[in-house]
Amino acid sequence: MYEYLTEKIGDKMASVIMAIWYFCLLYLVLFFLNYEAGLFNYLHW
């Protein structure tokens, strides 16, 4: 993805977009892990 973005919009913008993408994913993972801890208890995960 990074290589594709670098080709299309340049090195700097690609790095910014990748950083935002990683932070979004990390936020989602942490959010859902936190969510699961209460919500999914009954599923015995």
Added chain:
Amino acid sequence: MEALINILTISIPVVAVSWLLPERWQMLPVVVATALFLAWVSPLSLMVLAVTTLISYYTIKVYPSLTSAVLIVIIQITAIFLFFKLELGLKGALLKEAIIPLGLSYYSFRQIHYAIEAYKKQLPQHTILDFISYLFFLPTILIGPINRFQPFLKDLKRRRWDSTLFSLGLERILYGLAKITVIGNWILVFKFNNFIRSIRLDYPWLADYLNVVKYVSNAYIQFAGYSDVAIGLSMLLGFKITENFNYPFLATNIADFWRRWHISLSNWCRDYVFYPFLGMTRNGVISIIMSMLVLGAWHEISMRYLLWGAMHAVAISVWHKYEGKAIHRKLSQFPLVQKGLGIFITLHFVLFSFVLIMEENIWESIELYKRLLFI
């Protein structure tokens, strides 16, 4: 999920300490952390792994006859594997509880691979510490892949700090966790499940069908996510571990599916069951049946998994027969139609076969088959 979070938490100091130590001691924290992790979550597994590791290595190294040594190792590992798997298979029917050593399926198959490669004289020079590092490797101890010894040893000898590989590893872990928590646990298990429940009364057939879709896609997403985390963690330590999945639902036939789904296990069965049986019997169908039965039994030794394996064996044999027919050659003139049809049929066969293992017992699966087939 809890075990995975524990492994990830343990891995943070382990990775840091490992790279800070001098080269010859770098695997020590990984091995110690694996042993401590096993002692914590499954002491029985630690005992089985430690004893079998020593027996496997020294039997092959010290025993005068290589053939006998390899046979002893294979029989020893197979007996332990069968003992615990049969116990699991009998759970519910005869036994109330079954304790299975954590990661047994993976490390027993790794040791059988090691023994057979030793027999073929394909193992490069190595020490007991290399072998221990291979089996006590934290990233792959819990959920595979069944990585091979030779590439592991190559990485062990050549690995150097590589910031690109490290960042790729971090990215892979993030993708793996996102697959498990967001797509698997949230979208499939929670949202999609609620949707299925809401339509069950009005559209019972569709609800059953979507339930199978949910089970298979969740199995894939969870397993692929765990594999991503394992591969990513290995990258953090400088190892490139074999891939386990390659878009299996885009497979155009069932043989292709098994080249894309749980690749490390299907390659293991191909190399150590299919080829030896083909060499002995010169019969492709028997070899396919044997390797798919082993593949089924690897999951659990029970009627439903054996039937599941046999079902796939029949499908692969039918596919190989069909490949030689005129209709297949004729259809090849329309590659797009052939591909679309291939993906559709393969996916639905896979869904159909997974009904056997998604229910608690075989009778419930039969009931579901009846409902799905309007019988």
